[in-house]
Amino acid sequence: MKFTVDSRRSTGVDIGAARTKLGELHGREYWRSLEELLETDDFREHLHREFRVPIDSGVDRRELLTLMGASIALAGLTGCTRQPTERIYPYVKPPEEIVPGEPLFYATAHLHEGYARGVLAKSYEGRPIKVDGNDLHPASLGGSDVFAQASILNMYDPDRSQTLTERGQIRPWSALLAAVKLTLEQERPRRGSGLRFLTTTVTSPTLQAQIAAVLAELPDAKWIAWEPTGRENVFAGTKLAFGQELQPVYAFDKADVVLSLEADFLGSGPSMPRHVRDFVSRRRAETMNRLYVVESTPTLTGARADHRRPLTPAAIESFAASVAAGVGVGGISAGAPADAFADAVAADLKSHAGASLVVAGETQPPAVHALAHAMNAALGNVGKTVRYVGSAADTPAAQTAALAELVGEMADGRVSTLVILGGNPAFNTPADLDFGKAMQKVGLRIRLGLYNDETSRLCHWNVAEAHALESWSDARAEDGTVTILQPLIAPLFSGKTAHELLAAFSAEPEKSAHDIVRDQWRGKLPGDFEAAWQKSLHDGLVDGSAFPSRPVAVRSFPLDPRASTLDPSLTLLFRPDPTIWDGSYANNGWLQELAKPMTKLTWDNAALMAPATAEKLGVTTEDVVELSFAGRRVEAPVWVMPGQAEGCVTIHFGYGRTRGGRVADGTGFNAYALRESRTLWAAPGVEIRKTLRRYPLATTQHQHSMEGRAPVRAVTAAAYLENPGVVAHMGEPPPGPHDTMYPQLPRGSYAWGMAIDLSTCVGCNACVIACQSENNIPIVGKEQVQRGRAMQWIRIDRYYKGSLDAPETFHQPVTCMHCENAPCEVVCPVNATVHSAEGLNQMVYNRCVGTRYCSNNCPYKVRRFNFFLYSDFTTEIKKMVNNPEVTVRSRGVMEKCSYCVQRINRARYAAEKENRPIKDGEIVTACEQACPARAITFGNVDDPESRVSRAKAEKRGYGLLVELGTRPRTSYLASLSNPSPALAPAEEPEKHKA
Amino acid sequence: MSTAEPPHSEQKPATGAILAPGYTFTTLTDKLASIALSRRTPKSWFFGAAVGFVLTMVLLATITHLVFKGVGIFGVNVPVGWGFDILNFVWWIGIGHAGTLISAILLLLRQPWRNSINRFAEAMTIFAVSCAGLYPLLHTGRPWLDYWLVPYPNTMGMWPNFRSPLIWDVFAVTTYATVSLLFWYVGMIPDLATLRDRAKALWAKMLYGMLAMGWRGSARHWHRYETASLLLAGLATPLVISVHTVVSFDFAAGIVPGWHATIFPPYFVAGAIYAGFAMVLTLAIPLRKIYGLEDFITMKHLDNMAKILLATSLIVAYGYAVEAFMAFYSGNVYERYMMWNRATGPYKHMYWALIFCNVLAPQMMWFRKLRHSIPALFVMAMIVNVGMWLERYVIIVVSLSRDFLPSSWGLYKGTVFDWSMFLGSIGLFIALLFLFIRLLPMISIFEMRVILPEAKVEAKEEQA
């Protein structure tokens, strides 16, 4: 390990002193060498020599300024000495579990909409660099999603809030404690009637307990939670159906037939990886399930559907009613319009009673949820494919109402102190409430936040929040499972956790988050506390903490009157953005540049509308339209979206940040500006006016049809079982093994290869971000994406088939195929890309001169070129996120998927140390590890027993462009679908020739 | 003895003549030598040189920006990894073919009419090749490492990949440049001797004297000299064919639909001759006017070149036809789409413009009247220059923009820097050419003497 202390001057450095000094330091204060830390005379002298700053001699102001200017300029030069700035703590006495260069994995949790999903964070010398799913955690099962993968980048975001300030002045923590103490003294007499806590959805038992404690002391204080993507409809639905607020927990692996009422369970949500894994476990030809989806705007779930119907929100309600009637839910048979599709679905559900499942999405009104629950009950699915547990979030489920009330109180000046924990209410609360304006009536506003954002601007006290990977905390998954969050690194910017801030309101204001969380669980863990605590931290979950199922009985409930009425005109739909979610990831470059799964858009949101709608309005993609609803106006570029329900316009919220950070600001438009508390998800009666302007959008894919070629091969399960050979005949056959004049070059002891199952891949993009994180892939910005220079090593191609209004959608991850006869290698003039004996198509960065010939000659176009200096070599903190095992590429060189060669080699070392061959499954590529569907398998194709060989052996395996004789090592498994025989002839265009 | 004033063409050269009557060794020598020596520089020269100089500065500015910012300043992307850079490389190389072709092949074919155009055609070749050379050197991501393409022993123990057409390019183009340079210089030695002997100014005597290497016109020297010229011609002929063949391999050896075609080598070579002669015309027409060389570059020359243009345009047209036919005959979906995309895709205007410039327009050369109209010829030559540029655009950019996987299709557009680099290279070409005209004999004097009537020796003799 190289730890640069300049030997010339390191003499007489007092390590002890250094350690004490370090004790005083907190996160942010970097130091380059012990001398600097201790400010020894040699160091001052060194500074003097370096920057020619007369340290002690009196300098007049003017001269000093010039010198400082010079020193800043020179600072770059000293940077050239490459001191290991990322190592914050020197291993004067190395902790024994840390071996330099060997990563450590810690179980913790990623929070999504307030719910926990277990993750394993990978850390080098105390520097977390990668986040992946935790196999043990019920919501993850080892899979992850783009947000978990990208969260690591947020932690190293230089735009994060870095200090504790009061009205812009930097203050010590003690000053805040004093301020809080004062407030409490004022509040106690009036039982806290002026005190309000505003949080996001909180599932942390510790935090819940802390708040409860404060409220117990100040009974008139209130706690409000606001989550822009909150699930109050879910709870309202169960309340409607069962009379109690419950959280449904689904078992998609047990369902033969699934009906989704706009539930995007494969695309988003805290339990998305779990749902995906369960669902795709039933996408094998033999035990194939069937998925019906009705939705207003295309989602990944809809893309995987065997039958998908684009319907307006109102139509979904009536459809739900019809199906409910069909499956024999009492009390609603009347009034439900007849619908052949609905009848077929109902029949199918009925024929699989007990093994079917109806799921309603958060965007659906309570009535639809209630109908779904009623159907599950009627079909006898409860307890089989769905069970109900208590809510992990014990805040009032009706968040909107509570928020409205809070705003009312604030506007009336009845709130004297507002404590905002996380979130960004000034930006993401309903426009009609005008939260920002109201909160300015509050006397004292305290904010804990990751960023200095729209809300911080309106607060007096701003406390830099610690990132989840820097914090001690705990949180529950949807099914109640508790994960204890442990920090992998001391807060980089001396941030505080919500626990520490709330502690300020308690008897022991100085208590650390660690102690708070520990004390919360002391006595609550089974068996010996220490052991249980250690095990919980190690496993990433607390044994037996999952909620028990609650018995439910359906009550009769009134149907929503809206069900019968049709939307007057255009309906505006609000959805969280697929990549930057509710805006909390807006400053995350990886997610900004990630092509959204359905539109392939980057860096922007748009007004999605059906082709027919666009025609009616006389607009097309990139035309700017003015959306006006209830007197509010927003301008947005149009995106013509095949498969969108006619008459529905979808806008994704999260964009249009004004104080989001350097990456976030200026991207997209703010959809929240039209979102009202009455119409959180769907606003009927929006007006759209065409402007004459156009707004260029950056998309990564311009061609959406397969042009009569067969990159994606899809077949119905029935056809496949009947004739497995069908897949092979969908494209040109490859040349035979003997159709070559060349001798076989020597093969290594392994032959690495990959298989990607298009039947299970849902196109969620997790692999893309995982790859970006693992391989230090830079972002290039909107302008460069527009010029076709995006850098991700995996891209997910999206193709449409069939009608423009309701097409079938296919997703296909494409990465370097590692062709055995690679066209790219032959044309490289300098041997910068060559083949390894084990079949890797190796890219030698430092040999590359950048002719780009290889990219031209790559039929898959999976090579990426550094047209400019894309990687950031200067921002210290950004360097910390880099994987030390992967070269950071400089300007002018080609790069591409390496099959995670660093992971292959790590496995090789391990195997050689133990003098054994590498075991199957020992090497897991980043994409494979991230994939919630386990659609990607990597391994040794020469070993017939390996998972990858068995996958490739399947009859539905095929290679991409094999007719070119490239002999790709990465191959695909054809996508299977299971259309209902009752609907097939009408619905299904012949799939055999995809 | 006093130099007799050259007979300024009272009598125009008879059509069909390759030299105006009334010239003697004396007058011919004096007139041609005087262009480089005594004759005062015409205004138009200063104008042309100035244009060349300014554009060369534009080139240098672009290159500087390129080296500092990176190759991203050009329009290239994925899938279109090559744009103006390789396009202009091929365009220039093509132009660079006429010179050697005229001097070598026409020499072997004993075409005396070549004698008055081969010198500046060769010069044009060398300058065009230098312009061409700029592009591959500067199109790389890390131009400062270009020397890695050259096989030289190094501590890394690394060698270039001799299977890569780009390495073939390195060999072919450098060989071609070297041989052309030798050919050009050797051809000039006797004339340099003439200049040496005619020069008044001391610096000129010294300069030309050194370059002439003490040539004294000894019969023995002449004999070996002629052998050497013939051998060089014999070597240069396959070389000139090979160069554009190799350039065509850059594409033919690739798998991109629209590149991977066996027709490429012959049709690239034809295209090169086509482009080359067009450029010779483009230069010859103004030159003979400015320097009153109508007596030496006669209508006969222009007529012959026009005929060659016509012939090569037909070959090129055949190339296009075969491309299209093969695309559909192959039954290969990618090939078929490639052709369809050229004719109807986003770049269709390019394709049809190309067909007009290279196939339709040249057909007017069938008419003697047009072949003998200077303006018509000049316009024609210009059209061909443009047409050949478009051809390379269609082959390189359009093919790359839509290859195998529809998902990775993308468009390409040249940026301002692509254009400034292109204009800059044209400027460099002009600048070099004007320097040459001013300082060196742009028409081969001794070869012109050979075709004088008085050069005939009664004894059985041949002309060289």
Next chain:
Amino acid sequence: MTKIYGLMAEFENPNDLVEATRRAREAGFTKLDAYSPYPIEALAEALDIHDRKLPAVVLGGGILGGVLGYALCYWTSVIAYPLNVGGKPLNSVPAFIVPTFETTILFAAFAAVFGMLALNGLPMPYHPVFNAPRFALASRDRFFLCIESKDPKFDHDETWAFLTKLGPRVVMDVEE
């Protein structure tokens, strides 16, 4: 009196020169040379120059170039640093032909040019013939015949007389 390199006669046109050269040869002169502003085949015959060295040199150059060219490709790709490049055999003959061809041409061309110069003894900054007052015209419009003093039959006055008989424009001494 300075040493004489030879005697030089100046003629108006190629025919006289060729004729004069023949006569001089017939008269038995061996050390003589003719100078003309452009190549005259007939002169070569008159002086009967039969020099076949150059083609041999060029052939040699070509062969050398070819061998070296292929050797380079083979040695680097098969022996020095064998690499699996796109599954092609280490010794990719068809690909290696191209560089081989180019080096062949290059070396042959070098041989032709430098061979010619070497055989002609160029560059030669100084040569006595340039001392002849009017010799500058040899690169313009005059034709010269020079009989060198090295010639066994050379005798200043006789040779002078002989040359004048050939009807030149002038006869002159060429000083060493």
